[in-house]
Amino acid sequence: MEQLVTPLEVREVVFATAKEKRQHYKEQAISRVGETRTNKLGSSMIVDEYNNSQDIWVRFPQGNMVNCTWHTFVTGNVKNVYDKSLFGVGFIGEGKYKPTVNGKSTEQYKVWAAMLQRCYSLRQQEKQPTYKGCTVAEEWHNFQNFATWYDENYYEIDGHRTHLDKDILQKGNKIYSPDTCVLVPQFINGLFIKRDKLRGDLPIGVKTCSRYPNKYEVRCNNNKGKRVYLKTFDTPEEAFQVYKEYKEKLIKDIAEEYKGRLPDALYNAMFSYRVEITD
Helix, strand or coil, rough: CCCCCCCCCCCCCCCHHHEEEEEEEHHHHHHHHHCECCCCCCCEEEEEEEEEHHHHHHCCCCCEEECHHHHHCCCCCCCCCCCCCCCCCCCCCCCCCCEEEEECCCCHHHHHHHHHHHHHHHHHHHHHHHCCCCCEEEHHHHHHHHHHHHHHCCCECECCEEEEEECCCCCCCCEEEEEEHHHHEEEHHHHCCCCHHHHHHCCCCCCCCCCCCCCCCCCCCEECCEEEEEECCCCHHHHHHHHHHHHHHHHHHHHHHHCCCCCHHHHHHHHHHCCCCCC
């Protein structure tokens, strides 16, 4: 029998008879079952079933099986859904939710990936320092778990999409988890945005007055696209107190306006929300 062998480990062989060909591939299949390699993210994998070089089944330590080719196996290009492939913590997991459909990222995946990016990307935290020290609960490292929670809790109000928030229910919270997060319409989420760079060392809602030296003024978004001028004051403390009263009433009024359309946890958090001078 004359054999012509090509490079790498994928071989094209010429056989003298059909019987020799059948025998060769039978022996090859037997020899390759049980072979182990490591994929490019460090997961051990073993050939569980070998039908031919284009059709093999690989088993990972978690028990999940992947159908692939012999070439992808020997080059380590087999993907394991339990590989922590996103920012060193996130993995896809086993379940019905897919990262992409028809080549486009799913909504659940985009929200999940953005959450992990805020917490575990140093580059992102350089742009948004407020996320330094933030983490994601281990349960949500698994995309399937997060996507399930997201679908179960998603809603819209008057066409406004909702956004994932971690610190309205618990002020100052730095952990994304099912217990600490809520989905919030963007027009409500904007009520809680803090403009730290603009105010400097002054209390929230207070800025120095450009017209009068040593005076302080208060302006606040009325949640209808306008900044409302409240008044000018002699001290930052006086200015803050007016801002506090206006802002708390605004949040409470909006909570009442959408009562029954908001999740109970969000409504309760808004109704009892308190603006602090240390915010």
